[in-house]
Amino acid sequence: MASKANNQNWREKLHEIIYEADTPAGKLFDVILLIVIVASILIVMLESIKGFGTRHYNILNWAEWIITILFSLEYVARIICVKKPFKYIFSFYGIIDFLSTVPKYISFFFGGIHALAALRALRLLRVFRILKLARYLGASKNLVNALKASKAKIFVFLFVVLIVSIILGTIMYMVEGEENGFTNIPKSVYWCIVTLTTVGFGDIAPQTPLGQFIASLVMILGYGIIAVPTGIVSAEYTSQKNKDTSVPDVNLNTQSCSNCSAGNHRDNAEYCYNCGYKLNHG
Known part of the structure; x- marks a missing residue:
């Protein structure tokens, strides 16, 4: 029982870090992730420059492999820490995460396809979670x-x-x-x-x-x-x-349900609006 409880605790802690930006650890994770994404995009751009890409091929290639491995570990961690992994795998962000990870592996067998790693720019959409722009969904x-x-x-x-x-x-x-x-x-x-x-x-x-x-x-x-x-x-x-003037403003946060991965919950919400699962508050 103790091992099962410990297993549940580390999964919940990992979920809090990866999927939420309201906690210090979650915000730090997302900031680091965005920096790595931007660095990866810059590497792909530099590789496309004739002369520069050739002279510094080894450095750029190793850097790209390191970043790809980091993204792969992150992708696996996202799957592990949710109760319904297929919900994430086939979600918008899940598909984008997968497509932004596989090009480098494919380029190991077919040259040139690694340039598709520029798809990682789409992952910058996660900045909306950090800036908590979900509260402006009503305006949109x-x-x-x-x-x-x-x-x-x-x-x-x-x-x-x-x-x-x-x-x-x-x-x-x-x-x-x-x-x-x-x-x-x-x-x-x-x-x-x-x-x-x-x-x-x-x-x-x-x-x-x-x-x-x-x-x-x-x-x-x-x-x-x-x-x-x-x-x-x-x-x-x-x-x-x-x-809509008669409708009171509702503040939403980045709290993500560890059971169904639903996001944009109300501040101070105790249970998920989608499945009723108790939310984790860091």
Whole structure:
């Protein structure tokens, strides 16, 4: 019984360190993990530089192997300290952790694939746990609701922009002609969209005075058009925010359930909202 209790205790302690950022040990672990991830990405970048990667190949290769082994140990530790390992393995972070670990092993048999280790950049998403940005999920929900509520208006706006682009593109095709790069109407419409959105690749440019005058109007019109969808979404967002004024703010933390791996629990929560398992408080 004592050995079973000790086994349970070290698993719970390991879970607290790896999966939670509210405790000093958990926060330190995540900070070190992020530093190692950034270092690994920099190594992959340096290896891709001709000359530098060749001169320092042995150092970079050994550093990459050390980091890969550390990530492998971390991946195994994450599986060991949860009661339902497949829940983590097939979760978003579990898949990302696996994909960011295996490229170096595969490159041992097939050269060049280790560059896929840049996938580790996705693991930087764990910074949200350290900064406790989960408390802003309510604001993101309002933004999503605002986009959904304004989708009809935005669709009408985009439809009008498309019609304007077709009309102006056709006019530019007639004014400039093939000799100035406007070889057909679709290409002229492409120029109009690029100009209207203020991107301006410069691969096609009007040469005639009338064409340049029309292009100037399109550019000015583009600045005005940019503000329209912003205003639509902002108005809907304000409306959604006003609807939620009666709902009290709820602070969420990085507490992770060791049974089902559910996160984003309320502060001071004693039990998991998903499975009812008692939470560990460090």
